[in-house]
Each structure stands twice: as C-alpha cells, then as structure tokens.
Amino acid sequence: MKKYIGCDLGGTNLRAGVVDPTDGKILADRSTPALAREGHEAVMERMAALMEQVITDSGLPKSEFGGIGIGVPGLLDLKNGLTLFLPNLSGHWKKVPLRDTIANKVGLPTFLLNDVRSITYGEWKFGGGRGVDSMACYAIGTGIGGGIVVGGKLHMGVDGTAGELGHQTIDFNGPKCGCGSNGCVEAYASGPAIAAAGLKVVTQGATTKIGELAGYDLNKIDAALIAKAANMGDAIAKEIYERAGEALGIAISNTLVTIDAHKIVIGGGVAQAGDLLLEPIRRTIKKRVFIMPLEEVEVALAELGGNAGIIGAAAFAASQVEGE
Secondary structure (H helix, E strand, O other): OOEEEEEEEOOOEEEEEEEEOOOOEEEEEEEEEOOHHHOHHHHHHHHHHHHHHHHHHHOOOHHHEEEEEEEEOOEEEOOOOEEEEOOOOOOOOOOEOHHHHHHHHHOOOEEEEEHHHHHHHHHHHHOOOOOOOOEEEEEEOOOEEEEEEEOOEEOOOHHHOOOOHHHOEOOOOOOEOOOOOEOEOHHHHOHHHHHHHHHHHHHOOOOOHHHHHOOOOHHHOOHHHHHHHHHOOOHHHHHHHHHHHHHHHHHHHHHHHHHOOOEEEEEOHHHHHOHHHHHHHHHHHHHHOOOOOHHHOEEEEOOOHHHHHHHHHHHHHHHHHHOO
16 A cells, blocks of 8 residues: 655644554654744645655655645635634634645645544554544543544544534533633633643642642643642642543543444543543543443543644545545
8 A cells, every 4th residue: 555644734833744554654754843924825835845855754756655634723624625714823724725735736635634533533543442443532632622433434524523522511501612612521621721720729829739849830830730749649639630530521421322432532631641530531431321331431541642643644545545
C-alpha cells in the first residue's frame, strides 16, 4: 500500500508526517510555526511546503504516495473541501478552499477531517481503540472534543460534525459554555474548568497544596498542577478531579446507552491525570448505566499521544482512496 501524509493544522504550529497506513508508523515528520496572523493564503503555502519537505525526508518518490489527510480544528464543508469556521486561527477561515488548494500545490488527493475526529480515527485504527467495532473518544484539553466509531466506521453525521461529545448537556441549569449552550460537560471537566475550580479554592483561602505549588501565583494554576497536588494527597485537589470525573462519567453514560460502545478512549492533556480522572468516571458509569453489559465496556487512556492526529488524518485519507 502507498504511504500517506497526515497534517495537523494547529493554531500555533503546523505538523506533517509520512504515515504507513498498514501499521500507523510515522516514517518522517516535521513541524513549523503556523503564523496564522499572516492570513490563510500564507498558512496554506507554508503547509504545502512542509508536506513537500516530509516527502523529501522520507526518501520516497511522490509516486509512492496515495494522498493527504488534514486534521482541521473547526467546522468544515467536507463536500466542497472548505473550512467554515476555525476559532483558534486568525481570520476564522470562512469558506477557504483548503482541500483543493493543497491538492493543487502538492499534487496529491487531499481530504479534510475535524482534528478530534482525526484523533478518534487514529486511536481506533492503531491506538487505545483498536480491535473493537464501536468506540467513543473524548479528547480533554482546552475544550472537550470527541468522535465516535459505529459498526467499524467513523460516524461522520452531517458534514463530519458527529461526535461533539463535549457539548452534551449534563445540567440544563448549568453554566454557560463557549459553544453558546448551558451545562455542557466541557464547562465542568475541560482543562480551564478544572483550573478555575483550583483558582476558586485558593482565592477562598482553603487549606490546599494548590496555592503552595503555584508559589501563590494564580496564573500558574492549571489542571496539571492540580493533578500534582492530588497525587501528593491533597484532599481538595482530589475532590476537584472527582467532580470532573463524575461530570465526564455522566456524559460517557449517555454515550454508552446511545451507541453501545465497547470502548471509551480518553485522551488530551488532562487525561495525563490518569486514575485521578478514570476512577470517578468508572464509578459514575456503574451508578448510571443499567441497560447494557458494562463488563464488556472498557474505559482506557489513549495510546498515540501527540501523534494521534497525523496518524488518524493519514489513515482516513487512505480509507478514502483505498477503501475501508
């Protein structure tokens, strides 16, 4: 099988890699600053150059490549290959013909996919979700993204929007979410939500290691620091992760009874907290799910780390060219 290029279009950096779609191995990869403030034309030019560089790095002729997959952080028009709204990139990229621009510049068939759907696909094919025909992926970081696989296929929904698992309402009287709704799980369990909970207890003068570890600099309080405090035995920090895990457990319970997933894969930076997050998730699921066999469901951490996006985007492109 031919090799494929996976690319991650990030707000800060562009990353591209040559991927073998038979085993998910990355044969060559490079990254470069996105410099999104220069505008989408400049970013696409930089992206195409980056892809040409990784092709050269691989030592393979372009004829050995089957196509390109690009993970994009926002809303897409997949039919026409357009970006519609990319909130983390300057200018928002309204109706930019990203697919055809890259295809023309690099000379390879190109496919777009939401960035977390790319992560989902990569984890299902080669990471924490491999071997099952139904799974859901929660990527927990600045926000909570997601994706679902049903019947051995990435479920796309309307133009690839299926799988926005972070925007399930778990409390209809809950706080406002960045998406415009209220009570989304993202408002309770994302990295900023966890950090805000830590900030609150420190400013209230609670007895906790969180402030001490931050040197009482409130700007240094984040989810990772709170996890460190919890692992040192801090009861308040543990409680913050308990509440975040419970919120995620409610959302995951909804997912389980909807798609009967065999595996739930938890990724993203916040997932580095490990069992601090997984244990309350598992306990909450047991309390809330009764109409499916939970003994057949596994909640596990993602395995591909920062490579999941480019592996998944490349594998998705291969599935479109070669057929699944």
